[in-house]
Amino acid sequence: MGLRLKILSGFLALALMLFLAGIWSIYELSAIGDSGQKLLRENYRSIQAAKMMLESLEREDSAILLLLLGKWQEGRTILNAADSSFNAALQMAKNNLTIPGEQAYTDSIARRYKIYKSLWEKPVVSTYKEGNLDWYFREVHRAFLNTKAAVNSLMEVNSSAMYNTATEVRERANRAITPGIIAMIAALVFSLLFNFFINYYVVSPVIRITRGIKQFLEEQRPFDVEVESHDELKELGNLVMTLVSRAGKPRG
Amino acid sequence: MRLHVIFRYTGYILVLNALAMLLCAAVSLLYAERAFAILLYSGFVAALFGVFPLIFVPPTENITNNEGLIILVASWLVSCLLGALPYVLWGAEFTFTNAWFESVSGFTTTGSSILTDIEAVPKGILFWRAMTHWIGGMGIIIFALSILPFIGESARVLYQSEMSPLAMDNFQIRAKQAVRILAIVYLGLTVSETILLMIFGMNFFDALTHAFATVSTGGFSPKNASVAHYHSLPIEMVVMVFMILSGIHFGVLFSAVAGNFRSLFNSPFVRYYLISMGIGILLSAAGLYGSQYDNFPEALRYAAFQIASVGTSTGFATADSAVWPALSQVLLIFFTLQCACAGSTSGGIKVDRIVLLGKAFRRQMKQLQHPRGVIPITLAGRSIGKEVVESAILYIAIYLAVVFIATLLLIAVGTEALEAFSGTAATMGNVGPGLGKVGSLGNFSHISTAGKWIFSVVMLLGRLEIYALIMFFIPRHWKMYSTF
Structure with a gap:
């Protein structure tokens, strides 16, 4: 989904x-x-x-x-x-x-x-x-x-x-x-649950991808971010990984 | 501990509950009751909380034993909580505490009720009440595993977390196969009993709800006077036979039905279960003859039903055991503590542990005579490991300690001593009726709010065999991933 x-x-x-x-x-x-x-x-x-x-x-x-x-x-x-x-x-x-x-x-x-x-x-x-x-x-x-x-x-x-x-x-x-x-x-309990899922499956992967790109750009560390969900974020993670690997072989 | 994984698997259980509620809503619709909207809304709320984690959390094949235990307890707690929704929404006698009590009593197959007028409750809600027995009888997770087979490889861990170690000992087969056997026996018993009860004059609704409550060894009846309402010997006989059958290890029962009838008597646990119940019935009938009933067959009829009902942890009634003589009441208390075989739907200490305790006692006596001898404990020609015996004895000790502590707590909140002790023994063993006002034809409506909460915790402790519930509330077991 x-x-x-x-x-x-x-x-x-x-x-x-x-x-x-x-x-x-x-x-x-x-x-x-x-x-x-x-x-x-x-x-x-x-x-x-x-x-x-x-x-x-x-x-x-x-x-x-x-x-x-x-x-x-x-x-x-x-x-x-x-x-x-x-x-x-x-x-x-x-x-x-x-x-x-x-x-x-x-x-x-x-x-x-x-x-x-x-x-x-x-x-x-x-x-x-x-x-x-x-x-x-x-x-x-x-x-x-x-x-x-x-x-x-x-x-x-x-x-x-x-x-x-x-x-x-x-x-x-x-x-x-x-x-x-x-x-x-x-609704209150559901909101907390919803917030948990949004944090875990949306916000956290975005933060991890951003951090991974930053580390690649600043420290030339390999981009290795795992996204658990099967949605656009996983696709984004994979695309960034492809982009990074094409941009040049990182050190370390 | 991965919280999202726990949400996903608890979600399956909630979806199952939602489906059951929708089925009850259909029953309500059939009887054109106002409870239809209540059950539909409850089903919607349960489905919402169930489906949502399934949308977000991707399937996870490997779950740890610790996660399995947390999923088990979380499933029971959430089911009991959402199971109370139809009662809360119906109102009348159901305050939140009463609704929670009734729901816990239903799912744990205890069968203790707060209702003073059961027949005033709409059919749809009575069906939900019986349905909670049927779901809980097999074990919420095992029930889900048999209905939702797509859960995958995690089924093994989930199965192990719910199944009593004693019961698993008799299932020397793969989890999937064991679940299949359990489901076949469970469904087979339910259908057979429903048909037989209908043949002997019950309408379909009553027959099915009684079958749900018998096979799960629950005890909720849609009638105020329980099985006594029907004044029918054939109905009592059918219910009694099915109560006794439901107290036997389902694996042994399956083997017997599949043609190996001797397996029923080869099992030392089943042998002890049937013999002890037979002796209990005769002794109880002897106590009742003359004091309560003028002829022995009548005394035997009521003693047999009541002992079988308590000894299998069902809790149906055909007589008011609160007015029985001391001997019969002491026997009822003994069977309330002992109950039936592991691997059945029964609660209590279970005969398997009693047999092991007896064996350990005999071994100790021999050891005193021969201090240097190596004396193993054997059952059906098989040597039993020391740790198995120790864990059985430890369980009995902890079980009795819980009964003692809960009794003290109940007395402290104003419950009368006899009701506190017999009620605790009955709720811990998931039997249902105790003695006094909480007796076979009584109810728990007069118990204080604090008392009802203590009883409901005791019911859960008994159903989850103590350890799992305690572990759930120890924060050490809730260590999560560093991200959360």
């Missing part, structure tokens, strides 16, 4: 290593961006919906207590508003199914909420239910807790997915940095 190609190969290798590390880091960084967006788009929205459902359930529970106290007007107003916001939140969760098996959680919420709602939909005030704490604890509160548990499950599954995504983001961030670090270390 020629000298020019040898030197070029060294620089090309360095450039290629840095280029590949750069491309990879860019790819991983863009993946981090995607993962972050995914985190917000998918899990965060479901968690928000679950929180809204929990809040609506709490309001409904308070409204049922008002009905038990015989406050029909206040109770029904709160119940209707909370029911609408619960259904809106449930719909939001249903439209944002992103985890495998998530639909089972929303179906369970809908089923349990239907049972809960059937208990307070019918009149409470001026019936045997008014002031009936036994009925409340035996049926209403149990259904309320069941629905709440189903909503909590949905929130947990999304929180867990969010944690996993965050872990993935952290790992990806590490992966984005590592190729860069490795490329830097490898």
